[in-house]
Amino acid sequence: MTQPLRVVDLTNGWAGPLATCLLADFGAEVIKVESPSHMDWWRGAAPEVTEDGGRPYEQSPMFNTVNRNKYGIALELTHPRGRELFRDLVRISDVLVANYPPRSLRKFGIEFDTLKAVNPQLVMVTLPAFGNSGPESEYLGFGTTTEAMAGITGVSGYEDGPPQMLSNAIGDPVSALNACFAALVGTFEQERRAAGVSIDLSHVEGLLPFNAAALLEYTINGRSQERLGNRHPTMAPHGCYPCQGEDEWLTLAVTSDEDWRSFCHVLGNPEWTQNGQFDTAQGRKAAEDELDQYISVWTQEQEATALMERLQEAGVAAGVVLSGAGVLSDPHLAAREFLLTIEKEETGPHFYPGFVPRFSDTPSVVRRPAPSFGKHNERIFGSLLGLSKEEMQRLSDEGIISTEPLFPALTR
C-alpha cells in the first residue's frame, strides 16, 4: 500500500472544503488550515463565545458536514513566520487545494512558482470563481453566483415567474467535485512526469457541462431556453402535485402513452381520463392546465408516499418531494444505510450525508468529526513538523498559532 495522500487544505466555505473532504473520506491525511484572524466563514456569522461558554462556531451544521475526517490547525498567514510554517507543510505534502481569490493567494506568497521551489512534486489546485486569468478573474462569486453565470439560474423557476436560485447553490458542490477530480488527475500527472502540476479550475467553467443541453440549444440552433417550472417540453402530465397533509407534494411524470394508460388505471379510469385527446403526448401537452387541475383534485385526497408506491408499482415515474425531515425518515435511504451519525464534542451526535461514491473493498469510514478550531495544532506542528513545546508556546504567545479565533475581525 502506498502512503495515503497528504493534502494541505487552504479553503473555506463549501466548494474547497468539500473537495478535500472527499479526499479525506478516501483516506487522505487532510490538514485544514485556518487563521486566528480568519476562521472559515462557514463556521457561522455569530462567532462570539456565549455567556455559558458555548462556541457557536463549533456548531455550524454546514461547516461540520464538509470538514469531517480532517485535521485542523490555525496558523496566522499574515505573519512571515506563519507563511514559513505553511511552506514547511507544503514541503512534505502531495496536494494543496486553495480556494481564496487569486489576489489573496498572491499576497501570502501562495503561488505555484514559489511553492514548486519548496516541493517540486506538488499538485496545486486553485479554484477561483472565474478562473486565474481573463479580465474578470478577480471578480468574486459564491455558489449562487457561479450557478447564475453558467446559465442555470436563468432556466430555473416557474414558467410565469422570475429566475430562481437553486436551493443549494449548485456552483459550490460541483466545484468541489471538479476540484477533487482535478486533484486526482493531478496525482496521475505527477506520477507520470515525476513533477508537480498546477491546476486552474474556474467554478463557472466546471459548471457549464451541468447546463449543457441549454447551452448547446443556443450554440447549435440559436435558441435560449425559457423557464419551464415543473413542466417538460414534451411530456405531460409532468408536475408537482399537492397531497394529503401540510406541505406534502408528489412529483410525477408520464413519459409515454403507455405510462398514461397505467396512470389512468391507478386513478381508477375516471370519466375525465376517457377523453381521446389525452391518448397522445401531443394532446396531453396541449391540455396540460386542465390535466393538472384534474390530477391535483385527486392527489389532494391521497397520502404522498402511498401514492408514489402505487404509481411506481404500475411503472409510472413518481417521487415524494423530500424535505430535510423527509430525508431523515426515507425508508430507501435507511435501507441503504446512507446517512451517517457523527458525534462532535460541542454538538453531540447528528446526521450527515453518507459516502458517495461507495467502494466495495476499501469503504470510507468516519475517523473523526470536523475539527474544532486549531484542534490539531500540536499534532501537526509538533509531531509532524517537529517543533518543540517551547517553540509552539512562543508561536502561541505571538498569536501565530492559536486555538481561539480572534473576534470580531471575521464579521467585518
Place this chain on the structure above:
Amino acid sequence: MSLERALSGIRVIDLTHYIAGPYCTKLLGDYGAEVIKIEPPAGGEGGRTLPPFFDDQPEQEKSGLFCFLNTSKQSVAVDLTSQSGREVVLGLIERADVVVENFRPGTLERLGLGQEALRAVNPRVVSVAISNFGASGPYRDYRTTDSVAFALGSWTYPMGELDRPPVQPGGAFGQYLAGLYAAIGTLQAVRNRNATHAAQHVEVSIQEALIATSLYDFVAFSYSGFVRQRSGKQFHAAFPNLVTLPCADGYVGVHAGLPHQIVALLELIERPDLAGDPRFQNITTLALCAEELHGALIPWMRDRKKWDIYHAAQARGIPLSPIPSAQEVVEWVQLKERQAFIEVEGPGGGTVTIPGPPSRESEQPILRLRRAPRVGEHTTSVLGEKLGYSNADLQHLRAAGAIH
C-alpha cells in the same frame, strides 16, 4: 491524437448510455484515458436520441448533446445479448483497467456480465456502476425522470413560492453530478488498485449524489429541527441578501453573502442610511429586513442594465451577477478570453461549440478533444488491434449479427 495526458495508459470499457455514465467516461477520456464505448449495433446507445439536434433534425448522428458527452471515445458496436458479442466484450474487459456501466441494477448480471464474470476474466479490473437509486433498497427499480430525481434528492422542496407547489431546478444536473462522482471514484479505485493490485466495485446512486450535495436542510434539521420554507426569489428564507431582482433589461442575482459586502452594496446604491444601520450589518438581524432591503434595491436596479450593475458592484468587491441567458453565457467576455468553449466536429459532419474540460493545467491552452464517434466507427480497428481478430473473424461475427 497521441498526445500524452494525465490519464494516458488507463483503458476504460464503457458500457454506458444517456447522460450520467457517458459524462463519467467523457471526463476520463478528455484527460487521456483510452475509452472504448460499447454500443448496440442498431442505432447506437440512447444518448444519440437526445436533443438538441443539428438543424433541429432528430436523426442518427445529429444529437448535439451526444457530441458533447462522447468526446474522446471510440465506438465499437456489439450486441450484448448474443453469446459471441458477450465474448468480444469480455475479451476487451480482460485487457482493460476499468469498466463503467449505468444499466438498471441487475441488467448486466442477466447478460452474464456481472461483477463475478468480470473478475473471472480480469481480477484487476475496477468496475463502476451508476444507477438512479443504487443496487439495493426499496426504490431500486423505481422509474425516474430528472424531476423525480430532484424531488427524492431533496432539491425541490425548498424551491419556489410558499403558496405554490415547490418548483424543480432547471436542467438535468443530477445525472451529471453522479457521472462526476463516478469519475472521481474511478480514479480513486485505480489509484488503490495500482498500489495494492486489488480491484474493487464502485457504486454511485443519483439520489445519494443529490442528497450529498444538498446540505442546507436535513443536517440543519438534525441540529435544530429547522425546516427551511420556500422563499421565492430568495435563495434561502434566512438570507434576503441572496436574491434575484429585476433590472432594466432582465434580472440580476445579488450574492452579497458577507456583512461587509451588504454594506458595500448599500453604499453602491447610495443608501448610506441603511449601510450605517446595525440591523443591516449582521446576517441574523438582516433576515428580518428582507422587504426593506429589496425595497431599497429594486428602484435602483430598475433603471440600470444587468451587465452594468455587475461591473459596478464587482468593482467594489460585491459578489453580484447578471442572470444571463444561454446566449449571454456563450458570449461572455471572460469565457471567450479563456476559450472556455471549444469547437468539435459532429460525427455526421458540421461542427458544434461545447464547453471545454472543467480544469486545465495553468498557462496551458484548453485540451483539444477527439470528436464523438459514429456508431461502430472503431469496431474493426479496436477488435483487430486489441483482440487480434482477423478480417475473417470480423466477417463471421458480423454475419452472426454480434458486431457491426
